[in-house]
Amino acid sequence: MHLLEITGLTKSFGGLQALGGVDFHIDELEIVSVIGPNGAGKTTFFNTISGLVVPDEGRIVFEDEDIAGLEPSEITRRGIARTFQNVRLFPDMTILENVMVAQHCRTETGVWGALFNTPTFRNEERAIEERAKDILGFFGTRLTGYRFRQPAYVLSYANRRRLEIARAMGTMPRLLLLDEPTAGMNPKETAELTGLIRKLRDEKGFTIVVIEHEMRVVRDVSDRVVVLDHGVKIAEGSYDDVSSNPDVIEAYLGRPAEEGA
Amino acid sequence: MNQTVTRRSATDLDWDRVRRWGIYAGLTMAFLSSIGMVENLDKRIIVDPILSLGFLALLWVPVAFGYAATYEEAKEGMAAPEKGERDLVGGLVTGLIGGLFFVAFIAIADAVDLRGVFPRIGPALIDLLTFDRGVAIGSLLWLVISGLLGMFGGLLHVLPDRVRRAVTNALAAVFLVALVEIAVVDIFESLRLTVISDWIYAKNGGVTIAGAVVIAALAALSSVRSEGDAVVRFRTRYATMEGDERKRFNLIAGAVAVVLAVVLPMILGGLTNELLANVGLFLLMALGLNLVVGYAGLLDLGYVAFFAVGAYTTAILTSPLSPKWTPMLTLDFFSIEGWVVMVVVVAVAALSGLVVGTPVIRLRGDYLAIVTLGFGEIVRILFLSDWLAPAFGGAQGIRNIPAAVAGPVEINGTKPQTIFYVVVVFVGIAIYVAWRLYHSRIGRAWAALREDEDVAEAMGVETTKMKLLAFITGAILASFGGMIFAVKVGSVFPSSFKLIVSIIVLVIVIVGGMGSIPGVVVGSLVLIGILGGPTQPGLLAEFGEFKLLIYGALLVFMMLRRPEGLWPSVQRQRELHQEEILQDAWLKAEAADEEGKR
């Protein structure tokens, strides 16, 4: 049984078909890259999995249950977390709070616990904070110490990307969806993040889907690569298979006029 | 790069700007006179016998505009603008131009009878404005006064910080002491120290000249001794407090507040207690709205509906004259019956919060505001209508709401002390609720969804549930306000629940600082305490008919100049002062790097 199995995923916006019946699956502890030219439907693919967009048709089976059409928060609660292509943090909240708020779906004390400051509430708050600090510690000292109490907007671009991953980790998912995690990073940072993605799987036990443009990253992290073009899966396999596939080469190079779209 | 600083001459001014501000000043003074402010406020004396509130309402204009006309922003990384005679000249000219326009206004008003259009501009106003000395002398006097005051405004830039603070504090102190006259007199009477209050205050109101001089001197002295602006310092210190220190401070502040709340009503008179009760009532509502607007970011303009629901529920449950249902329960805070009333009020409020909240929470922010406004008006008109009159009494409302009871004590409007105590208890509860919720996962969820709703949802926050929770909590707090209001007034009518109540509560939240509990407390003290609620008078009861004008102007002013409010919440501060915080963060990062290298 696959951890996530998607069949016939379809989504159109107005007349534009963003996804035209995509099949996809990922197994526990696998890292799969989704690549494709601009406008291939990669981000829509993520949006439908995470529930921000409701698919027109298709099944998204996660841990044996169909999650298509559920609320995004419910999908996150079931164990799928994501990052965004254009980093979307809560900029005015502190770095620590950004990770703490992500644990919302993993905690449950409600109004009463908060009002009466019950022991359960206090323990839970402490646990939330410690877990958040622990997660931030995963990224070295960049997001720790005096950084905890700083608003997120003070961070550099690369650190914002890291914080976004930390925030996704805060929801304690089984499956992580990373949308172009290295976009805008310099080569050194990119190389480091590549290692980090592997570490996320090896040490933390996440199963990971990555959308990526940087081919070196794709080569280094992926167990398997899926290529989308015009909302359709045109190839799938190991990096070497895919990179020599004529359809893929045509998608990337054969129609250069569409590159800029 | 240019290091040479050339001294600018006294006439090297932005004349265009001076002329503009001068004209604004003149028009403002003419406007304030035409709406009858000067005449109406003339009855209230500030310093006996030389200054009334009416004239004060005019005299601040040249000072403020003279100050504004010569204000130069100290830009980041540039040499601080040089101060000097220029400011004096600029202020003087601004004042003179303003005076000129104002004098022209007086002359026109004297020559032409404008009462057909502007009923307030009549001979009485002219006499008042010309100090009963005829237009010629009056005009001359105004030119001089306005010019000098404008120059004073300019002078404020030139004075060294310490002196400027002394001057402004002295003036503010005199005004404040005159402002709180009724409260101070009450206190001194209870302490049997009328000797002092009789000496400070003149018989027909206002501070005596001798009293004013002493107060001014005291205020000036105390401010010369201190460093920097005490209020600002305190606020920043409070904002930077962390963990235990903050807890300790909150504890002490809370204890002081409790002691004050217990002691004050005993030594204050009926009028002042009434006033404090109103402040508390609006504070209670503002705390509720703060949850909705400040925490969850939902601009609810129909907030008054929940206030009305609380009041009507209480009226129906307790009044013998309720037209349809007459359970005639007693609101006894120490008995089951009273708790039944409260539980029903909470339940009805929560239900109405759910009913109003559910359809609107998906709307974008501005549409939500208008729809809630619509709901608020629908509720009021329905209460007013003949159709539902058999249940709610129509325009007559429901009368004869009996006093609430706490043990042996009867609580009603004729004994404002008792109302005040009840209000304090509920405000305490509201503050506690707001504070606890804010520092819990619910508060964090609210903060997240205010910043980016989609992302909050994607991070596992059930935005629908959290928004409704804010709506309902806010509704419950407002309904408590309504309950106390019903008991206090003894009857409820639809006309007490107009849109203006929502707006005033919103102004309190915004002026105080969205999302900031101390801000909301300060906001309601200042606004309701001084200006008063929609129908309730404040310390400056004479402002009555100009209240809404001032609320409107204040709302605009705050949005333009200080959107984070008087006492901003930490998060708003971050949002609106990103640059300073960024610099600070940069320095810290550098320091940490240094540390790392070593």
Place this chain on the structure above:
Amino acid sequence: MTTTAERADFRFNWVDSFLLALRIAAIFVVVWGTVGALALGFVGEGLSGSAWKDLIVAGLAQGSMYGLIALGYSMVYGVLGFINFAHGEVFMAGAMVGFFVADYFFTSGLWVSNFIIAILIVLVVAVATSTFTAVLIEKVAYRPLRNSPRLIPLITSIGVSFFLQNAVLGLVGPAVKTYPQAPTWLSQKISVLGLQIEGTKLLVIVIAVVSMIGLWLFVERTKTGRAMRAVAEDKEIAALMGIDVDRTIVTTFAVGGAMAGVAGILWALLFRGVSFITGFLPGIKAFTAAVLGGIGNLVGAMAGGVLLGLFESLGPNVVLRGLRWEIPFGLGIAALAAGIAVAVLAWRRGRVSVASLAGALIMLGVAGIGQWSIVIPGLTQLKDVVAFSALVLVLIFKPSGLFGEQLADEDRA
């Protein structure tokens, strides 16, 4: 059996159920009331034919006035993306200053001797006042807030609105100012297209239509109009294309203000009384009209205004009055049967609109079987409830309007 694919078609949670219930209730009341009014009219208990026509004419006249005010909301929202809450006061200012001029003409005799010239001058003055007010507000209150979050200018405009109301109250006092009576030849009824239209109402409609056409030509045919559309689309790009954005925004406010000024005079012709709070309700209603027509869409605003005017005029007198009609038993059974049939269809298709129709039919059936009727006393008191309900329902169920909104992407969010 429904397949997964169909279920995934839309997300339906308890909020949607609540909205569905609200929708069903609204359709139920409107259908019952409308059918009831027609049926009552048929048996001679309802409104007479001429009363119907009068209501329609009144609705058209009022609606065209709302439409003119709505243009201001729509244009400002289209260009700046916020609700100018103070626009109602812009309208009131025109009507108020117009009154003093009209009053002067009345005492000097021009009003009676040469009504057309007098009213034209009053119109020009009102337009000038409203335009000036709108531009002034923009300059003082909104310009400094150009790039702040959407709610900030909205809150500011609420403050402006209260300030203006109370400034006018302070300046001219609380009394309602009544415009002098229009000459008698104007209040006579004229027959147009089978409708007996009172002269004043005809004049109102004509002025509104002429202004609307003028505005449309201005926006579609002139360079400034093109600039306005460009700025509404994307401010930054427009600026890069050499358009003076600030000036264009001022023009937008000015044109919106001018239309509100015209509307002020139409108000005077229709109702005559003006006071400091005159702007509030028409302002809210006009905003509803703007949303109903699709915000940012000028033709839509006008159409929305007319629709709202008709609805407001007919709503209380027809729909609410019609509720006293008992649905005949047989019809109730039929409605129930039809409702169940449609409900089955809705279940298959999963379409909310079909489901709400089914629900409403079922409720109509229940009402018929239960022989319900609701007699509401004091119908005119509920005129504003009808207007506000329209506001609430339009914003909740059709925030993009009937004719489509025309907004920049950044303002849609």
